[in-house]
Amino acid sequence: FVQAGRVAYINYGVDHGKVCVIVEVINSTRVLVDGPTLGVPRQVISLRRLALTDHLLKVAKGIHTKALEILIKKEDLVKKIGESSWAKKLASQKRRAELNDFERFQVMMLKRQKAYLVNKDVAQSHGKKPKKESAKKAQQAKMDNNRIKHHFTLKSHQKKKKKKKKKY
Numbered sequence: 001f002v003q004a005g006r007v008a009y010i011n012y013g014v015d016h017g018k019v020c021v022i023v024e025v026i027n028s029t030r031v032l033v034d035g036p037t038l039g040v041p042r043q044v045i046s047l048r049r050l051a052l053t054d055h056l057l058k059v060a061k062g063i064h065t066k067a068l069e070i071l072i073k074k075e076d077l078v079k080k081i082g083e084s085s086w087a088k089k090l091a092s093q094k095r096r097a098e099l100n101d102f103e104r105f106q107v108m109m110l111k112r113q114k115a116y117l118v119n120k121d122v123a124q125s126h127g128k129k130p131k132k133e134s135a136k137k138a139q140q141a142k143m144d145n146n147r148i149k150h151h152f153t154l155k156s157h158q159k160k161k162k163k164k165k166k167k168y
Contacts, residue, residue, distance in 0.1 A: 002031065004063070007055035007077065009086075012048070015040050019053075021072070024062045031035075032062075036069040037078070055080060072110055079158065 006022045011035075020035035026044060033050075034042040044110060057071055072078070081087055099107070 005057040005059040005063045007053045008050040011051050034068055036065050037072050
């Protein structure tokens with residue numbers, strides 16, 4: 001419910017990603033929020049820009065900034081919000097957004113490995129034998145590895161030849 005003392009997350013605008021406390025309900029679409037220790041100045045904000053949390057502080061309607069600051073420190077609100085599953089989810093989303101291309105590739109490969117191991121365990125628990133790699137596939141993989149090694153040795157050999165030509 002939208003009420004005085006409700007802790008909210010700002011999901012749009014200049015203060016995006018910050019947490020605030022609803023101080024007063026102005027009308028059905030706007031509220032007065034404040035977050036002195038949370039980095040949010042006292043301001044009127046639309047409810048569309050807020051996501052309400054389950055946390056509720058017992059405050060009087062229109063509480064002053066100083067009194068709210070003392071109450072936030074007393075209730076240890078920052079720690080409570082940081083421990084919530086919602087805050088952990090937001091932190092993981094932020095971390096994923098910061099990944100570079102190689103890290104995204106690593107995540108993909110780890111997911112594949114995990115899925116393979118899970119499927120293997122599930123198959124074993126149902127009494128099915130794990131699939132063995134056929135001899136033909138194993139031989140093909142061995143040939144591919146040899147081809148790759150040969151390719152890289154040719155590349156390094158060609159580079160050495162080019163260096164010799166430049167010296168003359």
